[in-house]
Amino acid sequence: MTAYKRHIDNTAISDLTVARLSVYLRCMDRLLELGIETISSQALADRFNLNSAQIRKDLAYFGEFGVRGVGYNVRELRQYVVEILGLDRERRLIIVGAGNLGTALCHYSGFSGGNFLVVGILDSDPSRIGDPTPAGLLVEDAARLGEIVTQRQVEIGVITTPASAAQSISEKMAEAGLKVILNFAPIRVRADEGVLVKTVDLGVHLEELSFHLTHV
Amino acid sequence: MTAYKRHIDNTAISDLTVARLSVYLRCMDRLLELGIETISSQALADRFNLNSAQIRKDLAYFGEFGVRGVGYNVRELRQYVVEILGLDRERRLIIVGAGNLGTALCHYSGFSGGNFLVVGILDSDPSRIGDPTPAGLLVEDAARLGEIVTQRQVEIGVITTPASAAQSISEKMAEAGLKVILNFAPIRVRADEGVLVKTVDLGVHLEELSFHLTHV
Numbered sequence: 001m002t003a004y005k006r007h008i009d010n011t012a013i014s015d016l017t018v019a020r021l022s023v024y025l026r027c028m029d030r031l032l033e034l035g036i037e038t039i040s041s042q043a044l045a046d047r048f049n050l051n052s053a054q055i056r057k058d059l060a061y062f063g064e065f066g067v068r069g070v071g072y073n074v075r076e077l078r079q080y081v082v083e084i085l086g087l088d089r090e091r092r093l094i095i096v097g098a099g100n101l102g103t104a105l106c107h108y109s110g111f112s113g114g115n116f117l118v119v120g121i122l123d124s125d126p127s128r129i130g131d132p133t134p135a136g137l138l139v140e141d142a143a144r145l146g147e148i149v150t151q152r153q154v155e156i157g158v159i160t161t162p163a164s165a166a167q168s169i170s171e172k173m174a175e176a177g178l179k180v181i182l183n184f185a186p187i188r189v190r191a192d193e194g195v196l197v198k199t200v201d202l203g204v205h206l207e208e209l210s211f212h213l214t215h216v
Numbered sequence: 217m218t219a220y221k222r223h224i225d226n227t228a229i230s231d232l233t234v235a236r237l238s239v240y241l242r243c244m245d246r247l248l249e250l251g252i253e254t255i256s257s258q259a260l261a262d263r264f265n266l267n268s269a270q271i272r273k274d275l276a277y278f279g280e281f282g283v284r285g286v287g288y289n290v291r292e293l294r295q296y297v298v299e300i301l302g303l304d305r306e307r308r309l310i311i312v313g314a315g316n317l318g319t320a321l322c323h324y325s326g327f328s329g330g331n332f333l334v335v336g337i338l339d340s341d342p343s344r345i346g347d348p349t350p351a352g353l354l355v356e357d358a359a360r361l362g363e364i365v366t367q368r369q370v371e372i373g374v375i376t377t378p379a380s381a382a383q384s385i386s387e388k389m390a391e392a393g394l395k396v397i398l399n400f401a402p403i404r405v406r407a408d409e410g411v412l413v414k415t416v417d418l419g420v421h422l423e424e425l426s427f428h429l430t431h432v
Contacts, residue, residue: 015265016232018427022420049231085423086430093422100350101324104316109402110419115426134316156425180425186325196428200421203326204238205414206309207301209372209396210331211234212412214302 017058021081023048024055028078040071087115092153096169097160098123098131098139101184105158107135119152124165142169149176156180163187170197233274237297239264240271244294256287303331308369312385313376314339314347314355317400321374323351335368340381358385365392372396379403386413 027048031039041059045052059077082088093111095102098121105111105118112118112135121133124142131139140148148154157173159166159181166185173181174195183189183199191197243264247255257275261268275293298304309327311318314337321327321334328334328351337349340358347355356364364370373389375382375397382401389397390411399405399415407413 015424016236016267018424019420020232021427022417022423025423026417051232084427084430086426087423091422091426091429100316100320104320105418108317108418110417111422114419116419116422155429156422180428182421182425196425198421198425200418201238201242201326202321202324202416203330203332204235205398205416206307206327206332206372207238207241207303208231208234209398209412209414210302210307211237211300212396213307213371214300 017061018085020054020058021085023050024058025078025081025085025087028074028081031074032078037074038071039074043071090115090117091155092117092119093156093158094118094120094122094145094148094152094154095158095160096122096142096145096173097162097165097185098125098128098133099160099162102158102160103133105160105184106133106137111158116156119154120148122148142172145172146176149173149178154178156182159183159185159189161185170195233277234301236270236274237301239266240274241294241297241301241303244290244297247290248294253290254287255290259287305331307332307371308335309333309372309374310336310338310361310364310368310370311374311376312338312358312361312389313378313381313401314341314344314349315376315378318374318376319349321376321400322349322353327374332372335370336364338364358388361388362392365389365394370394372398375399375401375405377401386411 027044041052041055044050045055093116095105095118102121106121110116118135118137120140121137122140122142122145123129128139129141133139155178157170157178157180159169161169163185166183166187166189170181170183170189170191174192179195181189181191181195181197183197186201189197189199243260257268257271260266261271309332311321311334318337322337326332334351334353336356337353338356338358338361339345344355345357349355371394373394373396375385377385379401382399382403382405386397386399386405386407390408395411397407397411397413399413402417405413405415
């Protein structure tokens with residue numbers, strides 16, 4: 001029924017589009033939970049407080065979706081978003097920084113669940129090495145980063161160290177061959193060409209709530 | 217020089233616009249660090265990998281910014297975004313759930329820094345109550361939620377409990393008078409009319425990195 005013309009032009013895809021694809025994926029999961037198999041972009045927008053023109057534009061980057069007048073096949077669209085996001089295979093993570101945040105992420109369902117798997121948590125503090133985590137992993141020596149990345153086929157590095165250590169750890173991750181890094185340390189990290197460092201700033205969520213407190 | 221016509225129409229402002237305002241705020245901070253006082257929407261877009269049409273559209277919601285051919289006055293635009301987001305006054309938070317994530321957020325600079333202030337961390341586990349946190353707060357009894365919200369003029373509730381407790385805690389927060397709640401538990405929380413619950417899914421960041429691993 002639905003014809004997908006796949007012509008992905010990466011240069012045209014912004015980070016915001018990719019973030020929205022993650023949102024669409026969650027919407028598709030919810031629709032399938034509710035037994036909804038077909039949906040128009042307008043109904044999708046109305047149900048999840050999204051923008052229908054934006055939905056059509058985002059999905060148009062990736063080819064031609066949906067049947068005019070009928071809408072998207074939810075199951076097929078979900079599968080396609082999964083493929084676009086590269087979620088159809090296991091992605092292994094290591095976390096460097098075994099403090100509270102690193103330990104929390106180690107057993108967070110979004111980090112070890114679905115296709116993601118935390119395969120190591122490292123720290124440079126000798127007093128922490130060998131400590132058990134709630135996820136069942138033992139804290140390992142950050143000096144073994146390169147070896148662990150290679151042996152365990154790690155693709156994603158997560159930094160949960162204090163700000164002062166983040167730059168040095170990201171460089172060590174890049175040396176170990178990691179191409180993508182998620183940085184939770186509250187500092188801008190410089191990266192070499194070919195390495196993507198995404199810094200997560202949890203404060204943006206509070207700013208959004210602050211907006212609502214002010215205006216709603 | 218710059219004339220701001222302020223006509224905020226809340227109904228037209230999507231969550232994504234508000235999230236982008238947080239991004240613009242960080243861009244303005246960075247520009248001021250670099251000594252840049254004026255910038256065009258195109259230069260702003262180029263420097264921070266944003267979309268210039270989107271920037272103009274987002275800021276147009278809030279009135280008329282910038283001088284044609286000159287650009288935005290960075291300092292004035294920053295101050296205006298601060299006011300729009302309600303960041304020109306202190307916002308007090310409590311965190312319920314004194315596990316690793318709650319403890320981490322308790323001393324995270326984005327949560328106790330700028331205009332945000334964590335004034336309490338609560339738990340319902342008697343063995344945790346009284347424990348010190350790195351932020352200097354002692355863990356308090358979650359049964360005292362209502363009293364603490366009133367006495368300390370708390371405006372924002374943060375949930376870092378296991379998924380099983382999140383719904384009940386969000387209801388207690390609403391009963392205590394909180395209008396906005398940030399939920400880190402990996403579960404959808406239902407909220408009464410007039411209460412905004414924003415659930416943070418940290419897994420979206422990994423999906424974005426997964427996209428880059430797949431396509432770049």
